[in-house]
Amino acid sequence: xxxxxxxxxxxxxxxxxxxxxxxxxxxxxxxxxxxxxxxxxxxxxxxxxxxxxxxxxxxxxxxxxxxxxxxxxxxxxxxxxxxxxxxxxxxxxxxxxxxxxxxxxxxxxxxxxxxxxxxxxxxxxxxxxxxxxxxxxxxxxxxxxxxxxxxxxxxxxxxxxxxxxxxxxxxxxxxxxxxxxxxxxxxxxxxxxxxxxxxxxxxxxxxxxxxxxxxxxxxxxxxxxxxxxxxxxxxxxxxxxxxxxxxxxxxxxxxxxxxxxxxxxxxxxxxxxxxxxxxxxxxxxxxxxxxxxxxxxxxxxxxxxxxxxxxxxxxxxxxxxxxxxxxxxxxxxxxxxxxxxxxxxxxxxxxxxxxxxxxxxxxxxxxxxxxxxxxxxxxxxxxxxxxxxxxxxxxxxxxxxxxxxxxxxxxxxxxxxxxxxxxxxxxxxxxxxxxxxxxxxxxxxxxxxxxxxxxxxxxxxxxxxxxxxxx
Numbered sequence: 001x002x003x004x005x006x007x008x009x010x011x012x013x014x015x016x017x018x019x020x021x022x023x024x025x026x027x028x029x030x031x032x033x034x035x036x037x038x039x040x041x042x043x044x045x046x047x048x049x050x051x052x053x054x055x056x057x058x059x060x061x062x063x064x065x066x067x068x069x070x071x072x073x074x075x076x077x078x079x080x081x082x083x084x085x086x087x088x089x090x091x092x093x094x095x096x097x098x099x100x101x102x103x104x105x106x107x108x109x110x111x112x113x114x115x116x117x118x119x120x121x122x123x124x125x126x127x128x129x130x131x132x133x134x135x136x137x138x139x140x141x142x143x144x145x146x147x148x149x150x151x152x153x154x155x156x157x158x159x160x161x162x163x164x165x166x167x168x169x170x171x172x173x174x175x176x177x178x179x180x181x182x183x184x185x186x187x188x189x190x191x192x193x194x195x196x197x198x199x200x201x202x203x204x205x206x207x208x209x210x211x212x213x214x215x216x217x218x219x220x221x222x223x224x225x226x227x228x229x230x231x232x233x234x235x236x237x238x239x240x241x242x243x244x245x246x247x248x249x250x251x252x253x254x255x256x257x258x259x260x261x262x263x264x265x266x267x268x269x270x271x272x273x274x275x276x277x278x279x280x281x282x283x284x285x286x287x288x289x290x291x292x293x294x295x296x297x298x299x300x301x302x303x304x305x306x307x308x309x310x311x312x313x314x315x316x317x318x319x320x321x322x323x324x325x326x327x328x329x330x331x332x333x334x335x336x337x338x339x340x341x342x343x344x345x346x347x348x349x350x351x352x353x354x355x356x357x358x359x360x361x362x363x364x365x366x367x368x369x370x371x372x373x374x375x376x377x378x379x380x381x382x383x384x385x386x387x388x389x390x391x392x393x394x395x396x397x398x399x400x401x402x403x404x405x406x407x408x409x410x411x412x413x414x415x416x417x418x419x420x421x422x423x424x425x426x427x428x429x430x431x432x433x434x435x436x437x438x439x440x441x442x443x444x445x446x447x448x449x450x451x452x453x454x455x456x457x458x459x460x461x462x463x464x465x466x467x468x469x470x471x
Contacts, residue, residue, distance in 0.1 A: 008301025085149015205267020
């Protein structure tokens with residue numbers, strides 16, 4: 001049993017509900033929906049099944065069977081609907097109605113998350129024991145339902161994390177055109193050597209999971225070769241942006257759930273564990289029992305442990321090398337001029353994205369970020385929050401930020417959110433813990449919740465360029 005399998009399954013055990021046969025939401029998981037133990041998780045319960053079967057402790061197989069049965073009971077068999085073949089978003093989610101809203105009333109991607117997990121378990125087998133043949137047959141039927149229920153045009157090849165899983169699953173189940181679809185995913189990546197969901201710590205973990213399935217578990221020679229090649233290219237690109245000293249991935253991020261990988265569970269952090277060890281991986285403390293954010297993704301540990309990353313020998317994830325800049329054009333069929341830039345030094349790093357992307361610089365989208373090492377070893381950070389599109393370009397010691405007006409509301413007030421335990425923020429010169437910052441614009445107000453300071457600028461401010469130096 002690997003280190004990650006042991007730690008993750010032992011931690012998740014406490015959240016399994018024997019009555020429902022599924023995992024409860026845990027601390028730091030779906031807090032926006034309800035407190036811990038208020039809803040039952042679906043894909044994460046499938047990942048937990050893998051952990052139970054791989055661990056093989058007394059009672060694990062019985063618990064796994066109970067959970068598989070509960071998962072299959074959550075699957076929709078409703079031909080002619082857009083949710084046909086997927087699974088309930090949560091156990092408590094009402095059955096979708098004719099006016100159901102995707103992502104709220106149902107999640108179509110559960111087909112791929114659960115389907116690939118079931119397929120892996122059927123392929124993997126359990127040495128010395130096996131799931132009942134009738135249950136295996138029902139699992140195969142569940143996968144077939146997920147494959148058949150997936151609308152042909154729903155997942156574009158650019159939607160990398162779901163597209164990679166879909167391609168592998170459909171190739172294994174002989175869906176017509178599946179290899180051609182996989183080839184389109186490969187072609188898009190090869191255009192610039194990047195996925196559209198660029199530099200995203202959570203979704204890179206799913207990319208790596210799916211690429212490992214391509215690499216080692218595919219019946220297609222094309223998928224096996226492409227999976228190994230793209231995985232190596234992805235790790236090399238990660239290596240350019242990752243700062244081992246700060247245990248963080250430099251921005252910009254197309255999709256992110258936080259600013260500090262040491263504070264929440266990211267799937268990329270999980271996929272680094274077999275390569276660098278648990279202590280050096282960019283993860284929170286998952287051993288002591290202290291709460292941490294995005295905790296449900298810890299349930300992915302058994303799949304990481306079973307498949308494992310293949311990190312090229314020339315990628316060093318343990319030691320920071322030399323100060324360097326990074327520039328990467330991002331594959332994006334509808335926004336062909338997207339470019340990510342970054343600067344990484346021993347104590348400070350920053351990242352920016354420019355292009356025509358219309359997304360607002362808030363929520364998961366982080367087009368302008370700064371990180372630095374504080375004297376006590378903590379990591380400070382700054383991120384742009386702007387309820388409209390923004391552009392940013394990183395260079396040595398500087399981040400040029402342009403804030404655009406909202407297409408609907410016109411000019412808005414941009415903000416810079418700052419994490420720094422000691423901070424003097426006045427006018428254009430700021431003194432933070434371990435970092436001096438010069439801002440080109442005057443501020444309007446500073447407010448916050450005690451941990452994060454929010455610096456608001458006047459409505460219509462366009463230039464928020466920063467210069468900074470470690471102190």
